[in-house]
Amino acid sequence: MTRTAIWTSIAATLESEIAAELYTAGDKLPTEAALAARFGVNRHTVRRALGDLADRGLLRSRRGAGVFVEAPPTDYPIGRRVRFHQNIAASGRLPAKERLRIETRASSTLEAEALELAAGERVVVYEGLSMSGNAPLAHFISVFPLGRFPDIAETFATITSVTEALRQNGVADFTRRETRLTAEIASPTQALHLRLRDGDALMKSVAINVDAHGVPVEHGTTWFAGERVTLTITPE
Amino acid sequence: MTRTAIWTSIAATLESEIAAELYTAGDKLPTEAALAARFGVNRHTVRRALGDLADRGLLRSRRGAGVFVEAPPTDYPIGRRVRFHQNIAASGRLPAKERLRIETRASSTLEAEALELAAGERVVVYEGLSMSGNAPLAHFISVFPLGRFPDIAETFATITSVTEALRQNGVADFTRRETRLTAEIASPTQALHLRLRDGDALMKSVAINVDAHGVPVEHGTTWFAGERVTLTITPE
DNA sequence: CGCTAATATTTGTCTAGTTGTATATTAACT
DNA sequence: AGTTAATATACAACTAGACAAATATTAGCG
Numbered sequence: 001m002t003r004t005a006i007w008t009s010i011a012a013t014l015e016s017e018i019a020a021e022l023y024t025a026g027d028k029l030p031t032e033a034a035l036a037a038r039f040g041v042n043r044h045t046v047r048r049a050l051g052d053l054a055d056r057g058l059l060r061s062r063r064g065a066g067v068f069v070e071a072p073p074t075d076y077p078i079g080r081r082v083r084f085h086q087n088i089a090a091s092g093r094l095p096a097k098e099r100l101r102i103e104t105r106a107s108s109t110l111e112a113e114a115l116e117l118a119a120g121e122r123v124v125v126y127e128g129l130s131m132s133g134n135a136p137l138a139h140f141i142s143v144f145p146l147g148r149f150p151d152i153a154e155t156f157a158t159i160t161s162v163t164e165a166l167r168q169n170g171v172a173d174f175t176r177r178e179t180r181l182t183a184e185i186a187s188p189t190q191a192l193h194l195r196l197r198d199g200d201a202l203m204k205s206v207a208i209n210v211d212a213h214g215v216p217v218e219h220g221t222t223w224f225a226g227e228r229v230t231l232t233i234t235p236e
Numbered sequence: 237m238t239r240t241a242i243w244t245s246i247a248a249t250l251e252s253e254i255a256a257e258l259y260t261a262g263d264k265l266p267t268e269a270a271l272a273a274r275f276g277v278n279r280h281t282v283r284r285a286l287g288d289l290a291d292r293g294l295l296r297s298r299r300g301a302g303v304f305v306e307a308p309p310t311d312y313p314i315g316r317r318v319r320f321h322q323n324i325a326a327s328g329r330l331p332a333k334e335r336l337r338i339e340t341r342a343s344s345t346l347e348a349e350a351l352e353l354a355a356g357e358r359v360v361v362y363e364g365l366s367m368s369g370n371a372p373l374a375h376f377i378s379v380f381p382l383g384r385f386p387d388i389a390e391t392f393a394t395i396t397s398v399t400e401a402l403r404q405n406g407v408a409d410f411t412r413r414e415t416r417l418t419a420e421i422a423s424p425t426q427a428l429h430l431r432l433r434d435g436d437a438l439m440k441s442v443a444i445n446v447d448a449h450g451v452p453v454e455h456g457t458t459w460f461a462g463e464r465v466t467l468t469i470t471p472e
Numbered sequence: 473c474g475c476t477a478a479t480a481t482t483t484g485t486c487t488a489g490t491t492g493t494a495t496a497t498t499a500a501c502t
Numbered sequence: 503a504g505t506t507a508a509t510a511t512a513c514a515a516c517t518a519g520a521c522a523a524a525t526a527t528t529a530g531c532g
Contacts, residue, residue, distance in 0.1 A: 003434050003492095005515065009424040020344045021356065030339055031482060038337040038363060039425045042300070042517045047483085063483045064525030083418065088469065179469040183419040183437035183462030201419035201437045201462075226419030226437075233415040233469065241507065267490060278509045283491085299491045300516030474532090481526065490517075498509070 010039050011049035018058055018069055019076040028066040029059070083230040084132055088179065088205075094130035094138050094222075094229075095161065100193070101127040102156045104146055111143050114208050114219045122146040124153050128160065129193060130222075136194045137229050140222040148217070162218065171211050174218070180206045181231070184223070194225045201226035246275050247285035254294055254305055261307035265295070268303070296431070307370045333396035334372075336429070337363040338389050340382055347379050350444050350455045358382040360389045364396065365429055366458075372430045373465055376458040384453070398454065407447050410454070416442045417467070420459070430461045437462035 014029075023029060032050065036043040050067055053059045061067040086094060107115070107123040115123070123143045130138040142162055144152050155165045166174060184202045191198035202223045209218040224231070250271075253259060265271070268286065272279040286303055289295045297303040343351070343359040351359070359379045366374040378398055380388050391401045402410060420440045427434045438459040445454040460467070 004424060006424045006428070007515085013423075013425070022341050022344055024342060024356075027341075030337070033482080034337065034339075040336070040428045041425070044518090045516060048515090061483065062525075063523065064481075066482065066525090085416075088417075177470070181417060181439065181467040181469070182465070183439035183460070185435075185437045185462075199421075199435060201421045203417065203419035203439065224419065226421075229418070231417040233417070234413070243507085269490080280510090281508060284507090297491065298517080300489080301518080302490065475530105476532100477528100477530080479526100479528070482524085484521100484523075486519105486521085488518085490515100492513100492515075494511105494513085496510080498507100500505100500507085502503100502505075 006039075006041060007045050007048040007052070010035075010041070010046060011052045013039075014049060014053060015058065015073060015076065018053075019073050019078060021072065023069045025069050025071055027069045029069065031066065084137055084228055085230050085232055086224075088231045088233055093162065093220075094132075097131040097160055098129040098136075099126075099156065099160065100129065101125065102153050104153060107143070111219050115143065115145050115216045117145055117147075124149065126152075126156050126162070126165075132228070135228060136225065138222050138224045139190055139193045140220060142221075143219040144217065162220070166217060171217055174209045174211050177208045177210045177214075177216070183226070186223075190223060194223070196225055196227070203229070203231065205231075242275075242277060243281050243284040243288070246271075246277070246282060247288045249275075250285060250289060251294065254289075259305045261305050263305045264301075265303040265305065309369060309371060331366070333376075334365040334367060335362075335392070335396065336365065337361065338392045339363075340389060343379070347455050351379070351381050351452045353381055353383075360385065362389075362392050362398070362401075368464075371464065372461065374458050374460045375426055375429050376456060378457075379455040380453065398456070402453060407453050410445045410447050413444045413446045413450075413452070418442075419462070422459075426459060430459070432461055432463070439465065439467065441467075 014035075017023060029035070029050075030038070032043050032046050035046045035050075039046065050059060050061065054061060054067075056073075057070055058073060059067055060070045103125050104122055105125060106120045107117055109119060111117075111123060112119050112121060117123070124146050126142045126144070128140060129136045130140065149166075149169045152165055152169050155168055159165050159168070182204050184204045186194065186196050186198050186200045186202050188198045190196075190202065191200060194202075203226055205220075205222045205224065207220045207222070208216055209220065211217050250265075259265060265286075266274070268279050268282050271282045271286075275282065286295060286297065290297060290303075293309075294306055295303055296306045339361045340358055341361060342356045343353055345355060347353075347359060348355050348357060353359070360382050362378045362380070364376060365372045366376060385402075385405045388401055388405050391404055395401050395404070418440045420438045422430065422432050422434065422436045422438050424434050426432075426438065427436060430438075439462055441458045441460065443454075443456045443458075444452055445456065447453050
């Protein structure tokens with residue numbers, strides 16, 4: 001199981017840049033030394049990539065002068081992946097559509113701390129998927145304090161929206177206190193849920209939502225499918 | 237009653253020699269072949285020992301070059317992730333930068349659109365790494381309109397900070413119009429730069445910075461090493 | 473200005489060395 | 503028998519350095 005060679009990815013990068021007409025026919029590419037610095041490799045590795053592109057007629061090199069663009073690739077797929085855009089400031093939440101789990105259990109130390117509960121105090125866990133059409137966009141786990149919302153588990157039996165569930169349980173409005181974002185690799189089970197290959201990229205968001213008095217009401221973790229979702233942050 | 241494996245004792249020997257500063261940070265160890273000869277074992281047995289030390293962060297091997305002693309982590313504590321606040325990310329950026337490339341070329345359609353330029357208008361590209369101590373945290377590519385900043389390429393020859401470079405080119409203040417976040421997989425060259433394994437997770441941030449009049453001055457893309465960085469967003 | 477010579481760049485080629493990976497085999501211990 | 507550690511071999515991928523050959527740039531000079 002050999003990984004893709006570095007020179008292959010360098011060649012692909014340069015090819016896409018030529019295809020995008022960042023360098024057009026007749027242009028001189030940066031020197032081999034400059035490209036080696038850019039990609040952080042030895043000059044010979046760059047030469048292998050350039051040689052590949054030259055073999056395919058995209059480049060032509062002239063000793064002493066430089067490497068020049070001959071022609072852009074004729075059939076280069078420029079199909080840009082369309083991603084679902086979600087503004088994190090506005091609602092910061094995708095509509096939940098598919099329930100995976102609703103259960104009551106003791107809180108972990110992390111959850112207890114986030115929700116300002118005593119260690120081990122019981123919480124309601126709501127796990128599900130957010131879909132767009134039939135493609136899952138995100139996988140989420142929301143945790144609520146059972147003491148404050150004794151009936152919320154039943155609410156989720158008929159309602160999928162977290163916002164609506166909180167409203168029906170007496171929280172008219174809530175705001176996001178903090179969001180933490182990290183990139184992660186999909187575990188096999190997550191890949192299964194999100195219909196990705198395992199090893200694909202996920203964006204993990206951990207958020208704490210508080211009510212009007214600043215009391216935490218939800219601890220939510222969401223894994224967005226990296227290739228389908230973009231989070232946008234626009235300052236007010 | 238299992239005897240201690242040979243590779244374990246080799247690893248212990250090498251570790252003690254590193255601890256005794258027989259080899260210090262940045263030093264190249266003897267080649268695997270030389271070590272194999274020294275310990276009177278097969279090269280693979282040495283490799284197992286080296287692999288163990290590499291896993292524990294004491295060594296780092298570069299194909300074709302050798303095995304090097306890694307400097308102990310300075311700024312960012314291992315196991316803990318560096319957190320970046322949105323406000324910090326907007327105004328003050330990441331410090332210490334390493335230049336990879338400064339280049340003038342035609343803009344891509346995406347860049348032209350973001351910077352509100354005519355298609356293919358020339359831009360200055362500044363690519364580099366943001367370091368925390370000796371660990372790279374992020375890989376960035378910043379694009380500036382050449383027409384407005386004809387001398388900015390030269391500015392970057394002496395200055396690494398984007399903020400400072402813009403200031404020296406007549407932009408006293410700028411704000412972030414929009415940020416888009418996605419999770420991606422590291423390409424082989426990105427993995428090299430960020431010292432990650434091929435296929436690790438990155439958080440990609442695409443931002444557009446505008447001047448006081450709302451005119452775009454920079455199109456910046458940053459890839460954060462997912463396992464080292466957490467982006468925290470707190471509403472104002 | 474225009475030409476020439478010297479100098480600096482830049483690609484081409486060659487040799488050598490080093491780590492990464494794959495496969496197969498042997499010895500020892502359970 | 504089956505598992506594990508270690509060996510043996512071979513090749514691929516990448517680095518390192520040096521030098522030659524072609525071109526570009528610069529300096530000097532008329």
